[in-house]
Amino acid sequence: MTDDRFFERAGPFSLGEIAAHVHGEMDNRSSSEFPIHDVSNLETAETGQISLFSDIKYAGAFVGTRASVVITDRKLAAREHNETSLLICDNPRLAFAQVGHMFYPPDRILEGVQPVTPVHRTACVGTGTQISAGAVIGANAKIGARCVIGANAVIGPGTEIGDDCVIGANCVVSHALIGSRVTMAPNCTIGSAGFSFVPSSTGLLRVPQLGRVIIEDDVEFGANCAIDRGAVGDTVIGRGTMFDNLVHIAHNVQIGHHCLIAGQVGIAGSTVVGSFVMMGGQVGVSDHLTIGAGARLAAKAGVTRDVAPGETVGGYPAVPVRDWHRQTVAVRKLAARKDK
Numbered sequence: 001m002t003d004d005r006f007f008e009r010a011g012p013f014s015l016g017e018i019a020a021h022v023h024g025e026m027d028n029r030s031s032s033e034f035p036i037h038d039v040s041n042l043e044t045a046e047t048g049q050i051s052l053f054s055d056i057k058y059a060g061a062f063v064g065t066r067a068s069v070v071i072t073d074r075k076l077a078a079r080e081h082n083e084t085s086l087l088i089c090d091n092p093r094l095a096f097a098q099v100g101h102m103f104y105p106p107d108r109i110l111e112g113v114q115p116v117t118p119v120h121r122t123a124c125v126g127t128g129t130q131i132s133a134g135a136v137i138g139a140n141a142k143i144g145a146r147c148v149i150g151a152n153a154v155i156g157p158g159t160e161i162g163d164d165c166v167i168g169a170n171c172v173v174s175h176a177l178i179g180s181r182v183t184m185a186p187n188c189t190i191g192s193a194g195f196s197f198v199p200s201s202t203g204l205l206r207v208p209q210l211g212r213v214i215i216e217d218d219v220e221f222g223a224n225c226a227i228d229r230g231a232v233g234d235t236v237i238g239r240g241t242m243f244d245n246l247v248h249i250a251h252n253v254q255i256g257h258h259c260l261i262a263g264q265v266g267i268a269g270s271t272v273v274g275s276f277v278m279m280g281g282q283v284g285v286s287d288h289l290t291i292g293a294g295a296r297l298a299a300k301a302g303v304t305r306d307v308a309p310g311e312t313v314g315g316y317p318a319v320p321v322r323d324w325h326r327q328t329v330a331v332r333k334l335a336a337r338k339d340k
Contacts, residue, residue: 002038002104002210005140005158006175011103012037015069018050019087021102022095024071030085036069039100039210041232050087052096053079057288071095093207094198100208123155126163144180156191162217175229179217179239187224190215194228194251194269207231209251216240222247222263231269238275256293274309298324 002009016032019025026032040049042058045067053062053072062070062081069085071092089095119125119137126145134152137143141155144163149155153167156174161182167173168186175191184190196207211230215237221227222245229235230252237249238257248266249255255267256275265279268287277291280299285291292309302316315324 003158003175003212006156006212007104007210008107009038009103010105012048013102015085015087018069018099018102022071022087022089022098024087024089024095027077027086027088029083030069030087034068034085039096039103039208039232040067042067042070044233050096050099052092054092054096071099091198094200094205097198097205097207100210101205104208104210120157132169138174150186159191168223175211176213176215178213178215179219181218182215182220184221184225185223185245188221189226191229192226194231196231196251196269211235211252213237216257219243225249228269244281250287262299296321 012035014032015026015030015034015036018036036050037048040051042051042053042061042065045051045065047066047068049067050069050071051065051067053070053076059079062079064082065084067084069087071087071089073092074088077086077088118135119131120139122139123137123141125143128146129143130148132149132151135149137155138157140158142160144161146163147161147165149167150169150171152169153171159173159176161178162180164181165178166183168184170186171184171188173190191213193209197204198207209229209231211232211234213227213229213235216239218240219237221243224245225243225247227235227249228251233252235249235252236254238255240258241255243261244263246264247261250267250269252270253267255273258275259273259277261279262281264282267285270287271285271289273291274293276294279297282300283297285303290306292307294310295307296312297303298314298321301314301318303318307313312321313319314321315327
């Protein structure tokens with residue numbers, strides 16, 4: 001279920017309406033009149049929600065999902081599942097994105113010049129908090145005690161920030177629940193839409209980004225960091241994790257506690273990073289990977305596979321660090337022979 005503090009949901013829609021919209025075929029267990037109230041992922045879906053199964057990697061979740069309807073293709077529909085209703089589509093990811101846009105259409109445009117309201121009347125600001133010049137606090141936002149909101153910062157509607165936080169100048173924070181003692185240097189963006197598109201007959205369709213960013217206590221962000229909200233589900237940053245400048249964390253990434261992330265690191269969507277992980281500058285991590293607790297990723301490593309707990313890797317593609325050093329020495333020797 002999406003968070004009503006951040007998203008306005010349309011519907012419900014009947015399964016028949018949804019099937020017609022995405023040109024899908026209902027299986028023989030489905031009722032066209034059955035009401036669907038929301039979209040969700042396989043793991044967290046509840047009765048009345050519709051989900052997606054488009055990757056064999058999630059076959060286990062497909063078996064136990066509580067979703068009333070799952071969008072999938074004919075091949076994957078043959079996999080074991082718990083007799084939930086299926087909506088068969090040629091391109092399940094495209095169909096799921098289209099359904100997401102049914103439930104969450106674009107925000108209505110409010111024509112004209114909006115009044116200047118630095119702190120919305122429904123916002124709640126704790127005692128001892130400083131709101132600097134030009135900052136904007138949105139509707140129903142909650143800011144704890146003794147915080148500093150920097151000049152021209154924007155705190156979006158429904159956002160919650162704990163006590164003793166510092167939000168630097170020009171930061172934009174939305175779709176986020178933030179703990180206490182969190183610090184953001186200037187120009188950070190928290191809660192922006194993730195980079196996710198599906199090809200369609202008319203071009204690229206953006207996949208709705210309907211999750212949140214959850215930031216636990218004692219996290220620190222350097223300048224110009226970008227943390228995307230989840231697509232379906234949340235992006236999570238564990239307590240005590242430290243980010244250098246210019247770090248990008250994509251949608252649905254989960255980072256454990258007390259990690260160190262150096263400058264210009266990029267972590268692609270749905271990757272899980274364990275606790276006490278260290279990443280050197282310019283590390284790139286591919287999507288849907290698992291980086292085990294205590295792993296170390298050398299600067300400029302390009303990680304395209306899972307990394308075991310406590311493992312140290314380097315190079316591109318990243319390999320155990322000793323292998324990387326051997327490769328570097330071997331290449332140097334080959335180059336020296338060629339020069340001779």
